[in-house]
Amino acid sequence: MPDRLDSPPEKPDALATQVAQAQPSRRDALHLIVLAGGVAFGCALVVPAAYVVTAPLTGGGPKGSGTWVKTVPLDALSEGVPKKVAIVADQKDAWTTAKNVDLGAAWLIRKGDAVVAFSVVCPHLGCSIELAEGAGFLCPCHASSFDESGKKLDGPSPRNMDLLATKIEDGFVVVDLVRFKIGTPDRIEVG
Numbered sequence: 001m002p003d004r005l006d007s008p009p010e011k012p013d014a015l016a017t018q019v020a021q022a023q024p025s026r027r028d029a030l031h032l033i034v035l036a037g038g039v040a041f042g043c044a045l046v047v048p049a050a051y052v053v054t055a056p057l058t059g060g061g062p063k064g065s066g067t068w069v070k071t072v073p074l075d076a077l078s079e080g081v082p083k084k085v086a087i088v089a090d091q092k093d094a095w096t097t098a099k100n101v102d103l104g105a106a107w108l109i110r111k112g113d114a115v116v117a118f119s120v121v122c123p124h125l126g127c128s129i130e131l132a133e134g135a136g137f138l139c140p141c142h143a144s145s146f147d148e149s150g151k152k153l154d155g156p157s158p159r160n161m162d163l164l165a166t167k168i169e170d171g172f173v174v175v176d177l178v179r180f181k182i183g184t185p186d187r188i189e190v191g
């Protein structure tokens with residue numbers, strides 16, 4: 001006599017249902033793996049891209065107060081006589097350092113053992129300020145004029161010439177390279 005079955009064998013339909021129910025969980029796991037991979041790949045792209053965008057802001061190049069640039073020996077300046085000097089320094093970005101980059105110029109005026117420095121950049125539209133005939137300074141673009149102390153005398157410049165901080169180190173004049181926004185009555189640093 002054949003053994004009696006306690007329960008009938010599962011029908012093919014029931015088996016198919018169980019398989020169908022099991023499959024979504026495997027699909028979910030697969031989706032999670034694909035999703036995680038996508039997120040990791042996205043981060044791998046986005047993080048360097050964000051660095052590229054912000055690198056110029058976080059690099060080591062001259063920007064704002066505190067970028068001190070060595071210029072000429074103090075002895076190269078005559079008392080009270082303005083001298084235009086080049087501002088040359090190494091410039092760094094996120095990846096490279098460029099040597100001896102010409103960053104602009106400044107007017108230096110010796111006052112004893114100290115030096116007054118002005119930016120050559122005209123506060124009107126940014127032309128280069130030159131010496132005026134006789135005394136003081138003149139911007140040739142739109143005829144803004146300034147006295148020997150940098151005070152505006154005439155023309156469309158919205159403010160006086162921009163003063164730059166200086167110090168003497170090892171007999172050399174060191175200038176704090178700062179750039180200011182043009183076209184505004186207030187001195188606003190832009191780097």
Ligand code: FES
Pocket residue numbers: 122123124125126127139140141142143144155156157
């Ligand atoms: S740029 Fe100097 S007066 Fe206009």
